[in-house]
Amino acid sequence: MKRHFLYTGFVLFMGFGAFAQNQNAIKFSKTITKDNAYKHLSVLASDEYEGRETGKKGAWMAADYIKTFFKSLGLKGPVNGDYFQPVDLVTNSLTQILTIDGQPAEAIKDFYIPAQTVSSKGFTFNTSTILFAGYGLNKEGYNDFAGQNVAGKVVLILKSGQPGEAPAAANPRAETIALNAKIKFLSESKALAVLVVDPGVDNMTANLKSYLTSESLTMKSKESIEKMNAPQGMVTINISSATANKILAVAGTSIDALKKQIADSGKPATKELKVMISASGTKVEKKVRGENVLGFLEGSDPKLKKEVLVVTGHYDHIGLTTSGDDKVNNGADDDGSGTTGVLMVAEAFAKAKKAGKGPKRSILFMTVVGEEKGLWGSEWYSENPVFPLENTIADLNIDMIGRGDKDHATDNNFVYIIGSDMLSSDLDKIGKKANKDYVNINLDERYNNRTDPNRFYYRSDHYNFAKHGIPVIFYFNGVHPEYHMPGDEISKIDFPMLAKRAQLVYFTAWELANGLKRPAVDKNEDGTPKK
Structure with a gap:
């Protein structure tokens, strides 16, 4: 319980030099809290949603919930006026x-x-x-x-x-x-x-x-x-x-x-x-019905708003099982936590825009379907982009931020970051500076390489952006014994840390959406410097 109290409220901002902080960024981050995280995740990871398997009722319920929330924030439906981008599932x-x-x-x-x-x-x-x-x-x-x-x-x-x-x-x-x-x-x-x-x-x-x-x-x-x-x-x-x-x-x-x-x-x-x-x-x-859910926040700068930052998380999971007493793979961490993070970050930026402090660049908040089937939803978007890929400055992908792993059993104040320096030195610096200025989470980079035996760099939706030369950061808390099991439930979620990790994504997004320049792509897909 003690560590939870350390992460609550806005104590996390105290003790850092004010010169490095944007007060508007701080002001509008106040909705990214453990309570709001619980509000969303208790719905998305409930038994009623039946594990949110792609092509099944639970996933459709989740898509409808996300669409309704995006609409309530005043985000635009960018798919010919709709929030759903249908994915061709059969x-x-x-x-x-x-x-x-x-x-x-x-x-x-x-x-x-x-x-x-x-x-x-x-x-x-x-x-x-x-x-x-x-x-x-x-x-x-x-x-x-x-x-x-x-x-x-x-x-x-x-x-x-x-x-x-x-x-x-x-x-x-x-x-x-x-x-x-x-x-x-x-x-x-x-x-x-x-x-x-x-x-x-x-x-x-x-x-x-x-x-x-x-x-x-x-x-x-x-x-x-x-x-x-x-x-x-x-x-x-x-x-x-x-x-x-x-x-x-x-x-x-x-x-x-x-x-x-x-x-x-x-x-x-x-x-x-x-x-x-x-x-x-x-x-x-x-x-079969299946869709990515998109909410669009148009940028405020006439010249920069054509550039788009994408924030992603997959809302699907693996559905029901036929064995055991607990038949529902709730997917609270995987990836109800990441979806919840996307919703909270979207809310913070929507409130900033309503107050006349919206980002200069546009932001696309996108929760994708079919990740568990093979990164389908993000692959579909990359093949059928709503906004030109050449105008997409980066993807911040959130996949499992509500738990921890055995390597951090004594201190959950961490997040794995993967991919941040793979294509862009600028993006890596921006993400790390945002962490230092606002959040101060331990950024663990042990999986941040292409030869990691777990292949995490290739196993979530950011990769379908990276393979097109778009810089990415993948936020991840590692695997745990309940990974892809019915035991991945909200009772095991560290909500204060979920909120804190989502705050890191938010502040990184703030810097990217308001920076003078988009992060330069100075590396090839194989990691070699661009000439």
Whole structure:
């Protein structure tokens, strides 16, 4: 409790030289408090919001809450008058069909087609001949494909194993690597399709069935559209042992018999089978609601207001879980705390503008969706910017500022800063000076490098600005035992420190929005100086 009292109110401003402080900046920071933080976070991280998973009800509720608050502040909706920037999210389900000699096999029981191997255009094929190629091996001393041309053919192979060897203990990673090598060879050899005899289909787990039958959510980014519209490659179909034996029955044999033949002879048992096989896969796409929430504060200087500072945080989290008594991943710290920080910083600047003390440059307050899915919302904005990226002077990104980690267990008066000197020496100096002049938090830079094994520089929304050459600062309190767990609840939030870290973002934003010059980009993405 004692450390909380040390951070409350405005004691934090006492003892610093007044010459370094802007009194208007201090005046309008007074709404960035632990009480206001609790007001927002107690809503956003409540069970009612169901963990705010992208594309689900809880995320829509959070987006509506943020929009309503931005509107109440008098911020402008910059997306054709609206506060929502729709992100192109869709679910894809796969209709899959496999028939053997005219008899339909049952999907998710007798076979399944990995959805990621099917393009948006789908596929279909019919053949009267398939090639059984044993273990699908092509190595020195043993070659299942010797003398064979697989181009345009449907090939049947065993998923794993070696000729004559007893089944080894399951090693999923090794099996996957080996299978990928087989599929790569067949694809490069221009096979039409491969049927993989997969023991995992024989006794399919409930989790695998659920995964295979669920609708997959994706964002239609430029990269994903190009990938899905690429020419269809080789189709992969995983089949059960029983399904494989139905195919092999036309030749009067079976999987076990062929394995024994290979083991006894030490030679491949590759052979063509006369059997009618047809298959098709069709993707069904459904639009899903998802949006970034934007609130815009226009700058006061006629010349500088075209330049935009962006303040970001992601409002989504990972939703509900099916195990345990507590089903809600509340995401109080990740990233309810950062979203709360954005809202409080926005309120402070909105009050400053109403009092005639608004920033010279414009500020875009943006809470993004889909961060937990792969930085989707910020990627979408970077591909579809509302304000030109060349006019964007910096991004201050807040992702987890409500807790601490084990390395700061005895003193939570810290925040990790990441990226501040990666592209701009100016931004680094401005951020550190704002901290020294106003807040005096311990700025921990241990993760501030591109070779950090945790890769934090690449794991939050600032990176989608940095990759376009826009300077960034990522504010972060580190991971804790409740990271991505139902235990990430408001009861564990250090609200005074949440407010203090948000104040640091606010004062840094104040200096950036009112400075004589925008921070110069003097480094390349790889950290080398610009010439």
